[in-house]
Amino acid sequence: MNRLWTLVCKEARDGFRNRWVIMITLVMTALALILSFLGSAPTGTTSVSPLAVTVVSLSSLSIFFIPLIALLLAYDGVVGEAERGTLTLLLTHPVSRPEVILGKFIGHLFLLTIAIMVGYGVAGLTIALTGEAGFADQEWDSFRRLLLSSVLLAAVFLSLGYVISAWVSERGTAAAMAIGIWLLFVLLYDMGLLALLASDSGNGINGELVKWLMLINPTDSYRMFNLTSSSDTALLSGMAGLSADHRASDASLVLIMLSWVIMPLAAAIAIFKRRQL
């Protein structure tokens, strides 16, 4: 346990030392603020909570941005150390290979959690404080869900990043594959699904099947989790028309995302265990 803690601390310190956390937090805060203000401008005096608008805007931002930064952080984890020669040295110490992966995962997740909490937190507080509605009347519940699910989304793509990193032997390959994974989950998957629906004349494909096909993608689960979190967010995101049986329960959405954390992480450990040094 002590050794795992040592590994975690090192990853966390690295993140602060090379100013990664500061940079990402600043970028996230800036983006979040811009989106929040742009998003809240047209609401005027509607009954919709400005924070609900923020949640909708931020979750759209997260779907692109969080997987990207998580992959950027993770793809280098194993292969980078292998290239520097520190991996060999590390493994001659009394640490097991699963500990190395878990140490990186916990350390990196800690860094991303800081960036998300601070970045989105600042945006959320600003909107809530400048809005006309009372502070306590805001959609805090939706906002809390946004923060927690964003951390979960980050964990998903960290795990996927380690799979790549433990597998390939060169950093360049790992970087290219990380971009590929990002494109696949964030863009291509949904486009493919859309194409499938468009090619269908409307009676062949089972709606239930399409729903689960979509939700199997963790980014879509994340979207669904946040956009239907309250009547306000659903209304704003065009999800209000969804009948109850077309939604998925929170538990199943979280379960999908959690399994996207655990399975790749287990795969990364298994691959790393077999890696030749």
Place this chain on the structure above:
Amino acid sequence: MNNIELISVTKDYGRTKAVDNIDFGVAPGECLALVGHNGAGKSTLIKMVLGLTRPTKGRVTVMGHDPMATSFNRVRKTIGFLPEQVLFQNNMTGRETLDFYARLKGASVDGLDDLFCRVDLLSSADDRIATYSKGMRQRLGLAQALIGSPELLILDEPTSGLDPASRQNVYGIINDMKSAGTTILISSHALTELDSRIDRVAVLSRGKLVALGTIAELRQNIGLPSEIKIQAPAESLKILTRHFGGKCLINGAARFSCPAGGKIAILKELMDLNIPLADIEMNDPSLEQVFLALTHKERQADE
């Protein structure tokens, strides 16, 4: 019982045999040098000893344990390792680096100043590694290997790319560890400087163990001649060349080779001549020459 024991160890990478059926042991307190060309299998051998790769065939035992077993983690605390090429993280200080590895080893972090002192880095311990010279990085690596006073020290090319002063420093530390009873496995190219420090040499060529023994044994087995150089007045030189068969003459000195084991006979002969001599110099073949001759022989046998 030997600290390191290799029994018919073979390691294949695809079709190439990186290590081919090697047997040897390193006794407690012994300093064994692993020499060979690049790609002779030294690093692969070291990786198997450290439990980083599993041998394809044969058995490796280190401190009585299988290095690939999970239980080997207990043994790892007693092993110090300096990799051939290690790039420590530039944005960490030397102290943070050692602190990290000490914690992983479960060693005390109070003794770090002592280690910095030994490798002559105390004044830069709190500087970032980015500001270190190559020699300083190598010495930091060595300090890392010395954490927790290891019983077994494995050094892969500890002096590659170092200036003579830093080399002497590294050799001094190796000497200290040896006198303290540490078992040392060292792989090196800088053979001449190692001569006096090692107990035995294992010569590898293309994954095969081509020679194993003390330097003196290797010299005798390979039959490399020693070289004798005599400075004398011109008169004596004439007699010398006539007597020993007209060997090479350069600016007032005669030089000739003397077969292994024949030094005393030649000296006696020289004294019997009873001629005025100015100076005499005898050079035994260096480890470098022995090694070259050995690997050359192996290659010829291969072809």
